[in-house]
Amino acid sequence: MKEALLIIDVQNDYFVNGKYPLHEPIAVLKNINALEHYFLNQNLPIIYIQHINNAPNATFFLKNSLGSQLHKGLLLKNNSTIIIKEFPNSFLHTNLLTTLTELSVKRLVITGMMTHMCIDTTTRAAKDLGFDNILIHDATTTRELEFNHKKIAVDDVQHSYLAALTKFADIHSTEAYLSTYKQV
Numbered sequence: 001m002k003e004a005l006l007i008i009d010v011q012n013d014y015f016v017n018g019k020y021p022l023h024e025p026i027a028v029l030k031n032i033n034a035l036e037h038y039f040l041n042q043n044l045p046i047i048y049i050q051h052i053n054n055a056p057n058a059t060f061f062l063k064n065s066l067g068s069q070l071h072k073g074l075l076l077k078n079n080s081t082i083i084i085k086e087f088p089n090s091f092l093h094t095n096l097l098t099t100l101t102e103l104s105v106k107r108l109v110i111t112g113m114m115t116h117m118c119i120d121t122t123t124r125a126a127k128d129l130g131f132d133n134i135l136i137h138d139a140t141t142t143r144e145l146e147f148n149h150k151k152i153a154v155d156d157v158q159h160s161y162l163a164a165l166t167k168f169a170d171i172h173s174t175e176a177y178l179s180t181y182k183q184v
Contacts, residue, residue, distance in 0.1 A: 008112025013067035019060035088121040111139035133169035
């Protein structure tokens with residue numbers, strides 16, 4: 001079954017000194033890099049998703065800003081596939097589905113930023129569209145949230161969303177994925 005690595009929103013605003021920093025983004029980036037190396041070595045597709053926020057009240061991922069740029073630590077090539085999105089769902093009003101169909105991809109290996117938003121929404125949408133999903137839990141991250149004047153710890157946010165996503169994806173660590181799915 002042909003796989004593609006989907007890397008969602010690994011952009012500067014999610015890192016230290018960005019406008020919306022997430023929990024331990026450098027550790028997540030290192031795991032994403034390990035997956036990039038594997039997919040590049042296997043000559044399998046890697047698709048980068050870049051969120052550009054065009055909303056009038058947007059506070060981060062502003063068009064043409066340094067914060068909206070894909071992080072320089074990614075292994076981007078001149079011919080890398082980059083899909084721009086405006087919504088949490090990477091399929092909504094983008095050519096992601098068309099791109100995956102043209103590449104004959106049936107399984108997505110999902111990584112990236114904001115487990116509680118874009119990872120969650122895209123994983124659910126991919127399952128609805130018939131993709132076999134693998135979510136790499138240590139190649140995703142989130143942040144502390146607040147609801148009803150109560151702070152929700154980052155680990156609780158991450159684990160709650162991952163627990164809910166077990167219905168939409170097989171969930172593995174980077175190491176487990178690379179040791180289980182590596183093609184010999």
